[in-house]
Amino acid sequence: MKFDVLTLFPEMFETINQSILGKAIEKELIEVNLINIRDFSNDKHKKVDDTPYGGGAGMVMMPDVVYDAYKSIDTKNAKVIYMSPQGKQLNQQKVEELSKENHLIILCGHYEGVDQRVIDKIVDEEISIGDYVLTGGEIPAMVLIDSVSRYIEGVLKKESIKEESFSNGLLEYPQYTRPEVFLGEKVPEVLLSGNHEKIDKWRKEKSIQITKQKRPDLIEKLNEVQI
Numbered sequence: 360m361k362f363d364v365l366t367l368f369p370e371m372f373e374t375i376n377q378s379i380l381g382k383a384i385e386k387e388l389i390e391v392n393l394i395n396i397r398d399f400s401n402d403k404h405k406k407v408d409d410t411p412y413g414g415g416a417g418m419v420m421m422p423d424v425v426y427d428a429y430k431s432i433d434t435k436n437a438k439v440i441y442m443s444p445q446g447k448q449l450n451q452q453k454v455e456e457l458s459k460e461n462h463l464i465i466l467c468g469h470y471e472g473v474d475q476r477v478i479d480k481i482v483d484e485e486i487s488i489g490d491y492v493l494t495g496g497e498i499p500a501m502v503l504i505d506s507v508s509r510y511i512e513g514v515l516k517k518e519s520i521k522e523e524s525f526s527n528g529l530l531e532y533p534q535y536t537r538p539e540v541f542l543g544e545k546v547p548e549v550l551l552s553g554n555h556e557k558i559d560k561w562r563k564e565k566s567i568q569i570t571k572q573k574r575p576d577l578i579e580k581l582n583e584v585q586i
């Protein structure tokens with residue numbers, strides 16, 4: 360999977376070279392290219408934004424500069440995603456769907472956002488990470504890269520993504536590790552029994568119980584699907 364990220368702040372993406380994503384990049388399971396939109400400004404002051412027509416606060420990213428940055432990429436067979444509060448909210452189903460693409464181009468807005476004309480021209484899909492407004496699309500882009508990369512073959516062990524929150528429509532069961540007793544709290548006996556049938560049953564029951572408690576909406580959705 361290749362991610363091309365159009366951003367004004369490539370340095371913000373340093374963190375994805377750490378941990379699991381860092382190893383995935385090293386193993387060439389994923390590729391993350393950062394395209395600095397500012398490099399495509401023809402202005403001697405490297406201007407990339409301007410005041411909004413019609414007035415209003417803040418600055419808007421200029422369409423020509425963004426478009427030139429986009430055209431610098433081999434866009435054949437790529438899906439262009441614009442991270443925006445107006446987008447469809449990202450969920451595990453969308454993450455899994457996007458993981459089947461080979462090449463994602465992610466446009467990160469900043470300030471008040473991007474001129475609508477270039478969004479209309481190049482964007483295939485707008486995706487939001489939640490109903491709140493951030494200062495830029497870079498953190499949402501990292502959320503997308505992280506969540507999608509987990510589904511790329513070889514990045515994680517297959518079983519890691521099989522039984523996790525949302526993968527079966529439920530929240531994940533609670534996890535425990537050593538020490539066996541922590542502040543007087545013991546690990547549930549069943550998990551020490553080695554009886555995998557009982558463990559699976561316990562985990563399924565816990566998943567349903569936790570989902571009913573924390574996300575009853577998911578149970579309703581599950582019932583709809585099963586009806």
Ligand code: 4FV
Nearest residue numbers: 442443468469487488493495499
């Ligand atoms: C956002 C979100 C988000 C809006 C203006 C960037 C900012 C600025 N992106 N999900 N919520 N973006 O708030 O994806 O351009």
